[in-house]
Amino acid sequence: MNKRLKTKYDVIVIGAGPGGLAAAIEAKKAGAADVLMIDRDLELGGILLQCIHNGFGVETFKEDLTGPSYAQRFIHDALTVGIEYWLDAMVLDVTPNHQVYVTGSQGGFRVVEGTAIVLAMGCRERTRAQIQLPGPRPAGVYTAGTAQRWVNVEGYVPGKNFVILGSGDIGMIMARRLTFEGAKVERVLEVMPYLTGLSRNYVQCLLDFDIQLQLRHTVKRIIGRNRVEAIEAAAVDEKWQTIPGSEEIIPCDTLLLSVGLIPENELSQKAGVALDPITGGPYVDEGFQTSLPGVFAAGNVVHVYDLVDWVTRAGQVAGRRAAQYAQCECVKEATTIPTAAGENVRYVVPHRVNPETLTTEEVMLQMRVTQPMEAAVRVEVYDGDTLITRKTERYARPGEMVSITLKGKDYDAVRQAQTLAVRVVRKE
Amino acid sequence: MSVTEKLICITCPMGCTLEATHEGSTVLNVEGNNCKRGAQYVQAELTDPRRMVATTVKVQGGVHPLAPVYTAAPFPKPRIFELLDALRRVEIAAPVQMGQVVLENALDTGINVLASRDMPKSAA
Numbered sequence A: 001m002n003k004r005l006k007t008k009y010d011v012i013v014i015g016a017g018p019g020g021l022a023a024a025i026e027a028k029k030a031g032a033a034d035v036l037m038i039d040r041d042l043e044l045g046g047i048l049l050q051c052i053h054n055g056f057g058v059e060t061f062k063e064d065l066t067g068p069s070y071a072q073r074f075i076h077d078a079l080t081v082g083i084e085y086w087l088d089a090m091v092l093d094v095t096p097n098h099q100v101y102v103t104g105s106q107g108g109f110r111v112v113e114g115t116a117i118v119l120a121m122g123c124r125e126r127t128r129a130q131i132q133l134p135g136p137r138p139a140g141v142y143t144a145g146t147a148q149r150w151v152n153v154e155g156y157v158p159g160k161n162f163v164i165l166g167s168g169d170i171g172m173i174m175a176r177r178l179t180f181e182g183a184k185v186e187r188v189l190e191v192m193p194y195l196t197g198l199s200r201n202y203v204q205c206l207l208d209f210d211i212q213l214q215l216r217h218t219v220k221r222i223i224g225r226n227r228v229e230a231i232e233a234a235a236v237d238e239k240w241q242t243i244p245g246s247e248e249i250i251p252c253d254t255l256l257l258s259v260g261l262i263p264e265n266e267l268s269q270k271a272g273v274a275l276d277p278i279t280g281g282p283y284v285d286e287g288f289q290t291s292l293p294g295v296f297a298a299g300n301v302v303h304v305y306d307l308v309d310w311v312t313r314a315g316q317v318a319g320r321r322a323a324q325y326a327q328c329e330c331v332k333e334a335t336t337i338p339t340a341a342g343e344n345v346r347y348v349v350p351h352r353v354n355p356e357t358l359t360t361e362e363v364m365l366q367m368r369v370t371q372p373m374e375a376a377v378r379v380e381v382y383d384g385d386t387l388i389t390r391k392t393e394r395y396a397r398p399g400e401m402v403s404i405t406l407k408g409k410d411y412d413a414v415r416q417a418q419t420l421a422v423r424v425v426r427k428e
Numbered sequence B: 001m002s003v004t005e006k007l008i009c010i011t012c013p014m015g016c017t018l019e020a021t022h023e024g025s026t027v028l029n030v031e032g033n034n035c036k037r038g039a040q041y042v043q044a045e046l047t048d049p050r051r052m053v054a055t056t057v058k059v060q061g062g063v064h065p066l067a068p069v070y071t072a073a074p075f076p077k078p079r080i081f082e083l084l085d086a087l088r089r090v091e092i093a094a095p096v097q098m099g100q101v102v103l104e105n106a107l108d109t110g111i112n113v114l115a116s117r118d119m120p121k122s123a124a
Helices: A018-029 A046-050 A067-081 A144-154 A169-180 A199-209 A266-271 A308-328 A355-359 A408-416 B037-047 B077-088
Strands: A008-014 A035-038 A054-056 A084-086 A089-094 A099-104 A108-119 A123-125 A141-143 A161-165 A184-190 A213-215 A217-223 A230-235 A248-251 A254-257 A261-263 A295-297 A337-341 A345-349 A363-369 A377-383 A386-393 A402-406 A420-426 B003-008 B017-023 B026-031 B054-060 B066-071 B091-093 B101-103 B113-115
Touching: A008 A018, A008 A308, A018 A035, A018 A046, A018 A067, A018 A108, A018 A308, A046 A067, A046 A144, A054 A067, A067 A308, A067 B066, A089 A266, A108 A266, A108 A308, A123 A144, A141 A144, A144 A169, A144 A254, A144 B066, A161 A169, A161 A217, A169 A184, A169 A199, A169 A254, A184 A248, A199 B003, A266 A295, A295 A308, A337 A345, A345 A420, A355 A408, A363 A420, A377 A402, A377 A408, A386 A402, A386 A408, A402 A420, B003 B037, B017 B037, B026 B037, B054 B077, B066 B101, B077 B101
Parallel strands: A008 A035, A008 A108, A035 A084, A108 A295, A141 A254, A161 A184, A161 A254, A184 A213, A337 A420, B054 B091
Antiparallel strands: A089 A099, A099 A108, A123 A261, A184 A217, A217 A230, A230 A248, A345 A363, A363 A402, A377 A386, A377 A420, B003 B017, B017 B026, B054 B066, B066 B113, B101 B113
């Protein structure tokens, strides 16, 4: 902890993962006089530190880095530009007037105030309770990320024979990691009819090691009293109901859950930030400002990204805007145009766009599709019947974020629009 | 005789689905790739498949008991488990520097295994 912790900062960033680090660095570079980063872990870097596999940074650095290496570049930058940080400290509350209540192993309880606040708490894994898995409650049922922390950081392998529920990236990466550590992964089950993680992880984590993936399958119940002894797998129909007669007992001692991530917004809610029920994150504008003036949100706290590079980019935008807010201490009364999810789009982030932003920078609209489309698609932004911009993608999959960028040339159209509705449709 | 098969390129997160036509290890045609690395990937998969390998090694006196490590270049796929066995026998001492060579010329492949991060000494 910084010994001379002040009571007031230009920008306070809550969370020191990739979103928080990018926001803090960018805020400082954009002129914030002082930036404080608070994190409950003992080190800066967040969950990247347990993601020891490579695949990070291809977009940001044009290099293929491991999670810890990716984090370390930003940690280095944060220290170089003079970000203050307070580790092993838990933020208990954020008030609507930007007061942050913190308790830490060093420093005790403090109240610090940020002219601007950046929420960068990341996301949490869905747990057994949230997917309502029936059966007894033996030891041996963990989220994939918890197992990842044990295996990669703390040095414990939590079982010998694993079944993994969910084909998200963390689940597949853990299947490979456990295989490397001598465990046997009996099966990966996915309730959806498609892979939910990146295709390349299917190749390099499952196919490479002959780990069987079963789509449209789930865990019907867990068997075992003190420790998991087996799980009963079953096929599901279109309505996600298990199909009688399809049950199979798979002996195993551990069940890992990789069943989705939810933006972590307990603090945002306490602060009074309005949340989008679809993403689970705050409603944000193109600068990632939430419904509360001066409170920004960076990275997975807004919606769950599949690449850290995009979290970094979002963090940079949020950090820059937070610094601008802190320097003028004003709320710009801006007319914003709402975005909307059209055909085959589940949600769009940001939720509103200030057209004036387009005079100086581009605005990326990010979305997830509802249904996979394995042929060429058009991503189109419409205002009513008027096409504003569009682009072609080779395919669209729910597991991979889709984006389209509004540029300077779109300024006039966006300014006059009632709504920016995005749809993803088959290319004729 | 030439055969056509589907491969998913793992070079970048895009994960292009490739249709590769080849005769033995001679690539005749690749379709579905968005960049030239797709064709290179097919060639490598047919002749010398390689993967980046990331794992951990033991650390003495560090803030954590393990340090994450990775291969400096993609490693021959058939020898991954041999490499993991070799790394299980490696133990390094804190402080560790990011990029530090943890295992030089692993299994005589010419590929070094490097530390993924700094690992300071534990305060205790």
